[in-house]
Amino acid sequence: xxxxxxxxxxxxxxxxxxxxxxxxxxxxxxxxxxxxxxxxxxxxxxxxxxxxxxxxxxxxxxxxxxxxxxxxxxxxxxxxxxxxxxxxxxxxxxxxxxxxxxxxxxxxxxxxxxxxxxxxxxxxxxxxxxxxxxxxxxxxxxxxxxxxxxxxxxxxxxxxxxxxxxxxxxxxxxxxxxxxxxxxxxxxxxxxxxxxxxxxxxxxxxxxxxxxxxxxxxxxxxxxxxxxxxxxxxxxxxxxxxxxxxxxxxxxxxxxxxxxxxxxxxxxxxxxxxxxxxxxxxxxxxxxxxxxxxxxxxxxxxxxxxxxxxxxxxxxxxxxxxxxxxxxxxxxxxxxxxxxxxxxxxxxxxxxxxxxxxxxxxxxxxxxxxxxxxxxxxxxxxxxxxxxxxxxxxxxxxxxxxxxxxxxxxxxx
Numbered sequence: 001x002x003x004x005x006x007x008x009x010x011x012x013x014x015x016x017x018x019x020x021x022x023x024x025x026x027x028x029x030x031x032x033x034x035x036x037x038x039x040x041x042x043x044x045x046x047x048x049x050x051x052x053x054x055x056x057x058x059x060x061x062x063x064x065x066x067x068x069x070x071x072x073x074x075x076x077x078x079x080x081x082x083x084x085x086x087x088x089x090x091x092x093x094x095x096x097x098x099x100x101x102x103x104x105x106x107x108x109x110x111x112x113x114x115x116x117x118x119x120x121x122x123x124x125x126x127x128x129x130x131x132x133x134x135x136x137x138x139x140x141x142x143x144x145x146x147x148x149x150x151x152x153x154x155x156x157x158x159x160x161x162x163x164x165x166x167x168x169x170x171x172x173x174x175x176x177x178x179x180x181x182x183x184x185x186x187x188x189x190x191x192x193x194x195x196x197x198x199x200x201x202x203x204x205x206x207x208x209x210x211x212x213x214x215x216x217x218x219x220x221x222x223x224x225x226x227x228x229x230x231x232x233x234x235x236x237x238x239x240x241x242x243x244x245x246x247x248x249x250x251x252x253x254x255x256x257x258x259x260x261x262x263x264x265x266x267x268x269x270x271x272x273x274x275x276x277x278x279x280x281x282x283x284x285x286x287x288x289x290x291x292x293x294x295x296x297x298x299x300x301x302x303x304x305x306x307x308x309x310x311x312x313x314x315x316x317x318x319x320x321x322x323x324x325x326x327x328x329x330x331x332x333x334x335x336x337x338x339x340x341x342x343x344x345x346x347x348x349x350x351x352x353x354x355x356x357x358x359x360x361x362x363x364x365x366x367x368x369x370x371x372x373x374x375x376x377x378x379x380x381x382x383x384x385x386x387x388x389x390x391x392x393x394x395x396x397x398x399x400x401x402x403x404x405x406x407x408x409x410x411x412x413x
């Protein structure tokens with residue numbers, strides 16, 4: 001049997017008389033490792049969850065990639081592109097899982113007492129309802145009939161509360177063109193995403209309404225929205241599509257313009273990238289605090305066992321073997337702290353994920369509660385990183401053993 005491991009286990013797992021082998025300072029070190037790992041698990045789970053939730057909401061309103069008219073400005077009043085079979089065939093590339101057409105037009109919702117500017121987003125039969133199905137609070141989704149123009153719309157909870165509207169109400173919408181035009185729509189659904197910048201803006205309607213208002217033909221749309229299979233490959237897919245379509249034109253001679261959701265919302269995605277830096281700083285600080293508490297704990301154990309170290313040296317044990325003994329003890333202490341850290345961290349994550357106890361202000365954070373997304377890979381990497389970093393930090397204080405004189409340490413009380 002490994003002698004160093006045997007001695008370390010005897011020291012760590014046994015008691016000498018009535019004296020506890022692990023003094024209070026060592027228990028504090030264990031608690032430090034446990035709290036440090038628990039906070040790291042929470043930090044990573046919250047940041048990953050926050051990034052994923054915000055990203056999914058932005059994508060839910062605008063898809064992964066949009067193809068529009070190159071001559072369009074940043075307004076929602078757009079110049080159309082004509083969708084042809086050759087264009088759709090060119091877009092059915094590896095990595096693209098869904099293609100849908102859309103049209104947007106700015107309008108004003110008007111009630112007897114109030115009004116609000118909105119963007120009417122026209123959708124067709126090919127629209128992917130996954131996002132709005134998950135965020136629909138009342139009513140039902142639109143049913144688009146390719147042969148008939150629907151007057152049904154879906155509005156947000158924000159707009160319904162602001163204008164005093166409810167399910168089943170009719171509302172006048174005014175469109176300012178060369179002459180002011182009005183349309184009456186029926187509210188069949190109310191959604192709420194918590195993403196206030198978009199909730200107060202978008203109303204979903206039949207795309208044929210916008211085509212009729214703009215005088216567009218059946219194959220004309222504001223743009224095409226594309227969803228990809230793998231978000232991590234979004235930049236490469238968007239770049240490939242850009243160069244594939246940059247020289248193509250529709251039947252009116254319009255040039256296609258391809259942009260990813262990151263390019264359309266740079267401020268949001270740059271802000272999300274900054275969160276990664278914040279997490280790294282937090283992890284480094286927590287590693288440092290937990291490591292120093294373990295260093296103090298190991299130093300106390302070494303001082304407490306100075307007499308034993310002298311005896312082992314007198315019996316012929318070398319410094320490397322004795323250092324291994326105390327590194328094994330450190331491993332046991334770190335392992336105990338990590339066990340409790342995982343229990344506490346995972347428990348808090350599960351509680352927050354299921355009960356959403358900690359709330360947020362959607363107008364500031366785009367979410368109504370602290371999101372949690374804890375993956376097995378992140379958990380394993382955090383545990384491996386904590387163990388490796390802690391053990392590396394233990395090498396320094398274990399060097400103190402080489403300075404202990406056997407003759408003096410045997411008499412040490």
